[in-house]
Amino acid sequence: MAVNGAQITIVGNATRDPELRFSNSGMAVASFSVAVNFRKMNRTSNEWEEEEPSFFRVSCFGDMAENVAESITKGSRVVVVGRIRIREYDTQDGERRTSVEISADEVAPSLRWATAEVSRTERRDGGGGGGRSSGGGGGGGRSGGGGGGGGFDDDEEPF
Template identity: 50%
Template sequence: MAGEIVITVVGNLTDDPELRFIPSGVAVAHFTVASTPRVYDRESGEWKDAETLFLRCSVWRQEAEHVAQSLRRGTRVIAQGRLRQRTYETKEGERRTVVECEVDEIGPSLRFATTPVNKAPRTGVLAHAGAKSPAGDLFAQHDEGTQESEEPF
């Protein structure tokens, strides 16, 4: 959508993701990513930590459940999503405005770690109906220029 601010943040989870279900049964996971950039100080000739950004994030539906099952406090993650501004009222009646990230994609960073990847079973309209996409298996489709014998992963 035009006007959306898409960002990518790399940092560590400050706590385990908090998984909840809204009244309609849809899952949502909330978590905070702490991102501390490193900057070079020319005066001292050393790398130093800059100010840490604490970004509150949310992820929805099945991905929320995957996040809650897979990620823990301290895990270094790469998250991509859209910034959202939200206004709410506190119990004391004060109006507050916050900026949060609605995550589209998230995963562990492999820069300083390794992890096995387990493909989750498909869900959604096609999986529940037992049908395939009109062109066959969604995951078997190849981009132009890709040889048929090549696997993406």
């Protein structure tokens, strides 16, 4: 499909704790799902109506994968920025299904209805960050993974 590779930003709730595994080469890979709920105002009844939620499978790699696994839990409201991939497959029953997947460039907690304490992490081997720190904070009162330091000292402003 034409949308494969397009960048997307979603805000939603993690539907399960991230699953962390390691590839044969030792690269950390975390995956979890995010439900995005939409509401719209019904002008006739003057009430909010829930639309059908959309579900996205999210994959993270390298240091970010480990930070996400330590920081995000089921129910956490998250912001995900990444590249979209539409995958079609057949179930064992022969039914054709479509899966919307996001290869995450950034994952962060939504601070709209929560607070987070961000802890900078030391860069681990395994990369996946392309030379930049990446990671997210956590919901539910847990300390989160590192923030994007961009090579600046803690006491130096990044601009």
